[in-house]
Amino acid sequence: MGRLFNHPLAAPALIALIVIACGFGLGSNFYLRVAALVWISALAAIGLNLLMGFAGQVSLGHAGFFGIGAYAVAVGPNVLPVSPLLALVLGIALAAVIAYLVGRPILKLKGHYLAVATLGFGILVYMVLSNESGLTGGPDGMPVSRATLFGWRLKGVDTWYWITGGVLVVGAWVAVNLVRSPTGRALRALHDSEVAARVVGVDVARYKLVAFVVSAVYTALAGGLLALFNGFITPDVAGFMHSIEFVVMVVLGGMGSIVGSLVGAAILIALPQALSAFQEYEHLALGLILMVFMIFLRKGIVPSLVALAGRGR
Amino acid sequence: MAEFLQFAFSGLTVGAVYALVAIGFTLIYNASDVVNFAQGEFVMIGGMATVFIMAAGVPMPLAAGGAIVIAVAVGLLLHRLAIEPARGADAVTLIIITIGASIFLRSAASIVFDKQFHTLPPFTGETPIVIGGAAILPQSLWVLGGGVVIVTILWAFLTHTILGKAILATAANRLAAKLVGINTSYVVGLSFAVSAAIGAIAGILVSPVTLTRYDVGTLLALKGFAAAMVGGMGSPIGAIVGGLLIGLLEAFGAGYISSDYKDAIAFLVILAVLFFMPTGLFGRASVERV
Amino acid sequence: MTKFQRLARLAAVSAASLALGLTAVSAADPIKIGSVLAVTGPASFLGDPEDKTLKMYVDKINEEGGVLGRPLELIVYDSGGDANKARTFATRLIEDDEVVAIVGGATTGTTMAMVPLVEDAEIPFISLGGAVVIIDPVKEWVFKTPHTDRMACQKIFEDMKANGYTKIGMISGTGGFGKSMRQQCLDVIGDYGIEVVADETYGPSDADMTPQLTKIKNADGVQAVVNPGFGQGPAIVTRNYRQLGIEVPLYQSHGVASKSFIELAGDSANGVRLPAAALLVADKLPDNDPQKAVVVDYKTMYEDQTGEDVSTFGGHAYDGLMILVEAIKKAGSDDPAAIRDAIEATTGFVGTGGEVNMSADDHLGLDVSAFKMLEIQDGDWTIVGGN
Numbered sequence: 004m005g006r007l008f009n010h011p012l013a014a015p016a017l018i019a020l021i022v023i024a025c026g027f028g029l030g031s032n033f034y035l036r037v038a039a040l041v042w043i044s045a046l047a048a049i050g051l052n053l054l055m056g057f058a059g060q061v062s063l064g065h066a067g068f069f070g071i072g073a074y075a076v077a078v079g080p081n082v083l084p085v086s087p088l089l090a091l092v093l094g095i096a097l098a099a100v101i102a103y104l105v106g107r108p109i110l111k112l113k114g115h116y117l118a119v120a121t122l123g124f125g126i127l128v129y130m131v132l133s134n135e136s137g138l139t140g141g142p143d144g145m146p147v148s149r150a151t152l153f154g155w156r157l158k159g160v161d162t163w164y165w166i167t168g169g170v171l172v173v174g175a176w177v178a179v180n181l182v183r184s185p186t187g188r189a190l191r192a193l194h195d196s197e198v199a200a201r202v203v204g205v206d207v208a209r210y211k212l213v214a215f216v217v218s219a220v221y222t223a224l225a226g227g228l229l230a231l232f233n234g235f236i237t238p239d240v241a242g243f244m245h246s247i248e249f250v251v252m253v254v255l256g257g258m259g260s261i262v263g264s265l266v267g268a269a270i271l272i273a274l275p276q277a278l279s280a281f282q283e284y285e286h287l288a289l290g291l292i293l294m295v296f297m298i299f300l301r302k303g304i305v306p307s308l309v310a311l312a313g314r315g316r
Numbered sequence: 317m318a319e320f321l322q323f324a325f326s327g328l329t330v331g332a333v334y335a336l337v338a339i340g341f342t343l344i345y346n347a348s349d350v351v352n353f354a355q356g357e358f359v360m361i362g363g364m365a366t367v368f369i370m371a372a373g374v375p376m377p378l379a380a381g382g383a384i385v386i387a388v389a390v391g392l393l394l395h396r397l398a399i400e401p402a403r404g405a406d407a408v409t410l411i412i413i414t415i416g417a418s419i420f421l422r423s424a425a426s427i428v429f430d431k432q433f434h435t436l437p438p439f440t441g442e443t444p445i446v447i448g449g450a451a452i453l454p455q456s457l458w459v460l461g462g463g464v465v466i467v468t469i470l471w472a473f474l475t476h477t478i479l480g481k482a483i484l485a486t487a488a489n490r491l492a493a494k495l496v497g498i499n500t501s502y503v504v505g506l507s508f509a510v511s512a513a514i515g516a517i518a519g520i521l522v523s524p525v526t527l528t529r530y531d532v533g534t535l536l537a538l539k540g541f542a543a544a545m546v547g548g549m550g551s552p553i554g555a556i557v558g559g560l561l562i563g564l565l566e567a568f569g570a571g572y573i574s575s576d577y578k579d580a581i582a583f584l585v586i587l588a589v590l591f592f593m594p595t596g597l598f599g600r601a602s603v604e605r606v
Numbered sequence: 607m608t609k610f611q612r613l614a615r616l617a618a619v620s621a622a623s624l625a626l627g628l629t630a631v632s633a634a635d636p637i638k639i640g641s642v643l644a645v646t647g648p649a650s651f652l653g654d655p656e657d658k659t660l661k662m663y664v665d666k667i668n669e670e671g672g673v674l675g676r677p678l679e680l681i682v683y684d685s686g687g688d689a690n691k692a693r694t695f696a697t698r699l700i701e702d703d704e705v706v707a708i709v710g711g712a713t714t715g716t717t718m719a720m721v722p723l724v725e726d727a728e729i730p731f732i733s734l735g736g737a738v739v740i741i742d743p744v745k746e747w748v749f750k751t752p753h754t755d756r757m758a759c760q761k762i763f764e765d766m767k768a769n770g771y772t773k774i775g776m777i778s779g780t781g782g783f784g785k786s787m788r789q790q791c792l793d794v795i796g797d798y799g800i801e802v803v804a805d806e807t808y809g810p811s812d813a814d815m816t817p818q819l820t821k822i823k824n825a826d827g828v829q830a831v832v833n834p835g836f837g838q839g840p841a842i843v844t845r846n847y848r849q850l851g852i853e854v855p856l857y858q859s860h861g862v863a864s865k866s867f868i869e870l871a872g873d874s875a876n877g878v879r880l881p882a883a884a885l886l887v888a889d890k891l892p893d894n895d896p897q898k899a900v901v902v903d904y905k906t907m908y909e910d911q912t913g914e915d916v917s918t919f920g921g922h923a924y925d926g927l928m929i930l931v932e933a934i935k936k937a938g939s940d941d942p943a944a945i946r947d948a949i950e951a952t953t954g955f956v957g958t959g960g961e962v963n964m965s966a967d968d969h970l971g972l973d974v975s976a977f978k979m980l981e982i983q984d985g986d987w988t989i990v991g992g993n
Contacts, residue, residue, distance in 0.1 A: 033701040036694060061408060109587070112594050114407075115351060119545035120590055122538070123583035130580045133780065136789070142782040143714045143737060144689055160697075229690070234722050237689040237715045243538060247415060254412045275691070276698070279683050283427055286646060290420025294398050297413045301405040319820055322850070326816040333813075426646065431654045432914065433838045435870050442873065444849045451816075451849050526813030527838045527870055531648070535811045571817035575807045576780065 011183055014261040015176035021265070022168035032160040039160065039232060041265070041272045042167040043225050046174050048252040048264035050221020055250070056259035057182060058214035059194035060110065061118045064125025065249050068219040070132055070241025071098045072226030077147040077236050078138055087150040091227040098223030099216050106215040110208065125246050132238040144237030147230045163232045170228065174221060175261050181217065182261075190214055194259075222249070255296060257303025266304050318449025323571040324564065325447075329456040329525065331563020332463040333359070336518035337540025338547065338555035339470070340511035346487035346550050347500075347507035350399060350410045354418040355540055356533030357425075358512045361387045362519025363528030364425055367434040376437070384516045390421065391512025395505045403501075418533065425530040438524040455524045462521045466514055467556060473510075483507055487550070546586045548599025557597055562586070636679035637672075637940045639664075639930065640699035641710035642720065643734075644687035648781070648810055651837060652712040655920030656734055657682055658912050660709065663927055666907075673934050681705060685716050692716035693723065700727045706940045709926040711735050712919075714782050721748055730933075730946040732926040734919070736861075737786040741969040749949055749969040751925040751959055752918075753883065753976055755787035755834070756794060758860045761881035761977040762832055763791075763798040766857070771829040775804040775822035777815065777843060779835030783861055787834035803828055808839060815839075816846045823852050830854050836861030841870035848874040855879060860977070864917035868985055876984065881977040885921045885958040887987045901958050921958030929955055929962065 025038050051065050075094020076087050085093065109120040132139050139145055150157045157166065181187050189210045192200040201207050230236045239245065248271055256267025274292065278285040300307035340355045365383035370376055398413050405413075439458050444451035474480035485493040486503045494500050519528065526532075543562050547554025562582050569581035589597065641660055644653035664680040672678060681703050683695035692711065699705045700723060708724060708731045711717035717735035724731040724747050731748050733740050738754040766774065778788040784807070795802065804825035806818035822831055831854060833843050840862050847856050858867075858880040865886075868875045884891055888901040904924050905916045932955060933948035934940060952971060955962040960976025981990045 031701045033694075033698045036697045040690075040694065055408070108591050112590055115549055116545055116590055116594060116596065119542050120587055122542065123587050126583050127580050130577060134576045136785060141785045142780065143739070143786055144718060146718075233690060233693055233719065235689065235693070235719045237719070239688050239715075240690065244534075250408075251412055251415065254408055258406075258408070276694070279695075282682075282684075283645070284423070285684065286419055286423035287427070290416045290418070290423060293416030293419065294413050297405070297409050297416065298398065298402045301402055301409045319824060322820045323817045326814045330814050423646075426650075430914070431646070431650045432866055433651070433841070433870055435841075435872075444851070451851060453849055522813075527841060529838070531646075531650075532811070567814070567817045570806075570808075571821060575818045579809060 011179055012176070014179055015172055017262060018175045018265055019172045022172060026164060026168065035160045035164045037273060037276055039164045039167045040229075041269045042164075042171040043229050043232070044249075044252060044272055045265040045268035046167075046171050046228070047222040047225035047249055048256065048268045049171075049174055049178050049261055050218040050225070051249050052218075052253045052256075052258065052261070052264045053178060053181065053190075053221070054214045054218040055253050056257075057187065057190040057194055058211055059197075060211060060214065061114070061250070062121040062215075062218070063118045063243075063246050063250065064121035064123070064128075065218070065222050066241045066243070066245035067125035067128035068098045068102065068222040069226035069229075069245065069249075070128050070238065071101065072223030072228075073230040073236050073240050074132055074139060074226075075223075076150075076227045076230040077145050080148050082138070087148055087231060088152065091150075091224070091231070094227050095220055095223045098219045102216045102219030103212065106212050110211045110215060122243065122246070125241065125243060129238055129241040129243070132241050139238065142238055144235060147234050147236055149234065150231050157231065163228075167228055167232065170224070171265075174224075175265075178221075178261055186210065186213060251293065254303060255293070257306040260303065260305040263303050263305035270304075319571065321448050321450035323567045325450055325452045325456060326571075327564035327567030328560060329452075329459055329563070330566065331560035332459050333518055333522050333526070333536065333559070334539045334543045334562050335556045335559025336463055336466065336514055337536050338543035338559045339467070339552055340515050341540055341544040342550060342552055342555045343470075343483075343507045343511045343514075344504075345544070347483055348399065348504040349407060350414065351407070351541065352508075352511070353411060353414040353537050353541070354394060354421060354533070355511065355515060356535070356537035357418050357421040358387050358391065358515025358533075359519035359522075359536050360425060360528060360530065360533040361390060361421070361512075362516030363436065363523035363532070364429045364434065364519075364530065365516075366436060366520050366523070367528070368429055370436070380520045383520060384513055387512040387516035387519075388509045391508040392505060395508040399504070399508070400501060418537065422531050422533060429530060431530060433527045433529045434523070435527050436520070436523040453525060455521075459521045459525065462517065463556075466517060467552070470510070470514070470552070479503075479506065542583070542586055546589050546596055548596030551596070551598035554596055554598030634676065636677045637674070637934065638679045638681065638703060638705040639927075640696075640703055640705035640708045641680065641682045642685050642692050642695045642699065642708070642716065643682060643710050644712040644716065645682070645684040647685075647687035648837070649687040649713050651917075652734070652919045653684070653687070655908075655912075655914070655917045656710070656712055656923035657684075659908065659920040659923040660927055662907065662911055663924060667931065673931055674938065674940070676940075678931075682710075685712075687713055687716065689715045689719035693719045696720040696723045700724070700729055705729065706942050707930055707934075707945055708732070709734070709923065709930055714740060714786060717748075717750075721745060724748065728946075729942050730930075730949055732930055732949070734922045734926055736783055738790060739786075744967055744969050747946055749929075749964065751929065751957070751962075751970075752922045753860060753959060753972055754790070754970065755783070755859075756790040757972070757974050757977060758787065758834075758881050759791035759794050760974050761979060762857050762859070762879075763795060763800055764974075765879065765881075765979050766800055766830055766832075767798045769830075769855075771855075772799060773801055773803045773827045773829050775806070775825060775828040775831040776802050777806045777808065777818055777822060777831065777833050777835075779810055779837070779839045780807050781810040781835070781837070781839075784835035784839070787859060787861070791832065791834060808835075808843070810837060810839065812839065813842065814846065815843050816850060819843070819846050819850055819852065823850055828854055830857060832857040832859070834859045834861065836863070838870065841867055841875075844871040844878055845874045860918065863919055865915035866917075868982060869915075873985075875982045878982045879990070880980055880982075882980050882987075883918045883921060883959045883976065884978055885916065885918050887978065887980060887989055888916075890987065890989060896956050896961065897958070900956050904958055918958065925955075925957035925959050925962070928957060 079090025252267035257263030369379035543558035547558030565582040569578035685692035714735040714737040733750040778784040937944035937948040962971040964971035
């Protein structure tokens with residue numbers, strides 16, 4: 004059993020199973036939509052997890068990259084002769100370039116100082132999206148044109164369920180491979196002790212930057228998928244609260260656990276749906292659940308439960 | 317010149333609030349390494365509780381006192397029920413706990429109080445005082461004066477009382493503090509209580525100018541956190557300077573450059589400061605322990 | 607309706623449905639209507655009174671025997687003002703709860719996110735969002751009850767023109783409401799020969815607007831200032847305005863929609879002008895005003911039950927619900943398509959916002975005359991100008 008857990012394909016295979024099971028198990032479009040939103044958020048959370056859980060760097064501005072991906076898809080086809088899917092690719096590239104340019108100076112900062120710098124970055128992106136209404140429609144948002152793939156119009160919740168689920172599985176697989184590569188090992192060394200990593204010859208600055216860019220790519224991809232899926236986008240996706248949500252997903256599910264990011268995303272997306280019956284007590288319950296989970300499963304849900312199961316044997 | 321002064325007054329008033337929130341962050345951070353994102357909720361409780369106690373017919377000074385007591389009680393409960401049980405957890409885990417607490421408190425306030433905006437009567441009238449062609453409200457002077465008094469008392473408390481020194485000792489080295497017999501858990505609880513009181517007082521001082529509602533804490537926490545960081549996390553002077561700096565940047569940014577991008581201007585300056593001073597204006601360079 | 611009539615009607619409806627072989631639809635089966643509102647979050651001052659109004663009136667309607675002899679079942683979800691959440695909840699209403707109509711979408715952003723869904727699912731949707739884009743161009747299944755921001759601009763500029771103002775300052779909120787209204791005002795301002803000489807903005811949670819107002823004060827030749835925005839912003843703008851001793855008239859928008867504005871702005875509010883629905887001045891309307899009875903009833907009921915000041919936002923929800931209820935009655939069934947047609951055929955409906963006359967190319971049905979120009983004097987609204 005333990006060996007199975009440690010197999011490099013365990014996490015992506017498990018996620019693939021979940022996606023397939025839910026795809027056939029969930030009857031209504033509503034549940035499929037919630038699941039698709041979970042896959043999209045999980046993708047972004049996995050990206051952020053590569054930065055937080057493996058490289059040990061906090062970002063409170065990742066919704067900024069999410070917004071760049073989403074708005075690239077929305078704005079791109081209006082200003083350039085590109086299809087929405089090509090715009091998504093360009094958006095991801097743009098996010099990577101911005102992450103590289105922003106990351107170089109700010110990744111020199113440590114801990115909470117890095118947090119506040121990334122927070123500032125996220126707010127800058129949000130302000131541009133919200134203020135430049137000529138391009139982005141301002142705070143009321145803008146419509147996104149439908150994507151077509153080989154002449155096939157991508158619409159319908161079930162179509163997007165499988166697209167987002169598929170991308171998530173591939174994303175998880177790439178992430179696992181990345182973590183197991185020499186780069187990943189260097190990153191983990193960095194997480195444990197930056198000084199030690201430097202002493203043994205790891206180019207700390209470079210690996211941090213790699214993690215930052217990769218996480219930005221994941222998050223921008225997720226943002227682009229959301230825009231295409233919803234067909235409508237508002238600047239809230241780049242807002243401060245959305246950045247916080249991503250961080251909560253990563254930490255709640257468990258830093259450094261790919262499956263954990265999916266669990267964290269699932270809880271944050273599905274919980275408000277489950278709690279909607281509580282009406283005005285919904286947020287009360289949400290806050291409470293967050294606190295209780297973090298107090299009792301402080302390493303995050305998946306790592307804590309795995310540790311508990313290990314102790315039980 | 318009148319224009320410059322007007323912008324400065326605006327910036328100082330708003331900045332004073334950021335500074336008080338930042339001091340709250342600093343106190344708790346020093347005692348426990350916790351970045352308390354529920355700090356803004358103390359400000360909200362101060363304002364909202366005063367409004368609602370006054371609505372029950374209680375005179376303002378008593379209502380304000382009651383609000384401070386409530387905020388302190390909430391601060392102590394937060395420490396006792398949420399922070400203390402998670403002692404030893406990662407910094408980021410603790411941050412998520414305080415975010416959970418902030419969501420919880422905001423929601424509780426919307427149920428216990430309501431979702432409307434409220435204001436408090438200004439302490440000494442509304443007739444603006446004109447200085448050098450710029451108009452300032454008497455309440456703004458209360459905010460600034462109140463800020464100075466709070467900072468002075470806090471400084472005296474930290475440096476001239478045993479309890480205060482215990483907080484400083486815990487901040488400097490928790491293990492050493494424990495070894496010399498300081499009950500560090502008690503000290504951390506105390507820092508939560510003092511932070512809550514400062515937040516509540518800030519809320520009471522500022523509500524007549526800026527209005528208050530169940531969810532004003534979110535933005536204050538964000539700005540206060542930025543202020544604490546740009547000043548240098550852990551430095552009370554840094555918190556004050558950082559808060560005033562952000563307030564002034566926003567006001568001058570709105571006045572001289574673009575009101576659309578004034579928040580962005582403030583954050584650009586913060587990024588620039590951190591680029592040259594990676595531990596903030598007054599922060600100590602920290603050494604990673606291997 | 608007497609008890610007997612109600613019973614007779616109930617029997618008639620049951621008989622009719624039986625006769626049609628619709629045995630599944632018994633008289634007691636509720637008619638499900640859905641709502642997605644920003645009950646929490648930055649736009650909660652819209653969503654909160656709307657939520658309370660809908661619940662209050664659905665209860666009242668059910669106590670009085672429901673619609674078509676069947677009770678209404680209201681399902682409200684809280685979007686927190688987030689467009690993505692609003693879309694998910696709208697999906698849930700349509701797919702899972704199987705509602706026959708939706709009244710809600712407190713903000714323009716959440717409404718626009720829901721529009722494609724209701725168009726696909728062919729469910730009538732009465733939006734409570736402000737901006738004109740919701741119904742212009744007309745969308746088959748989408749209606750709205752609040753006056754558009756363009757109408758508010760027109761009303762304000764009419765008043766300015768009548769007073770001979772040609773150069774004005776504008777200070778608008780950067781939230782959806784302020785931003786959209788600013789644009790609408792700039793679009794129509796040319797028609798009135800008025801020019802904006804100072805154009806400033808403030809953020810949705812800003813606590814001090816003196817820097818922006820100082821710039822407007824120092825701009826050359828400003829004869830009046832208009833403030834598109836809602837929430838706490840207009841109250842702070844008004845206070846800062848007096849603090850700086852600006853003498854020219856200040857116009858607020860219909861975003862200032864309840865007495866709480868006057869409470870928040872205090873003495874500074876005196877002299878402020880704004881376009882508003884009759885609801886705000888319910889008790890001051892002449893007795894022969896067609897809206898008098900409706901607005902007084904709504905105001906009394908809302909203030910009695912919630913202990914809060916009535917707001918025009920809650921009024922929009924009242925109008926939306928009542929238009930829907932009338933349409934269901936007229937359609938004689940809960941078939942979404944029939945309800946849609948009946949909503950579009952609404953004429954002469956008197957609500958809190960004015961008299962509504964919809965048509966195939968007008969899914970709002972209000973005109974500028976639905977607004978009254980008010981001025982705040984001695985801490986209370988007064989009706990001014992040729993209304």
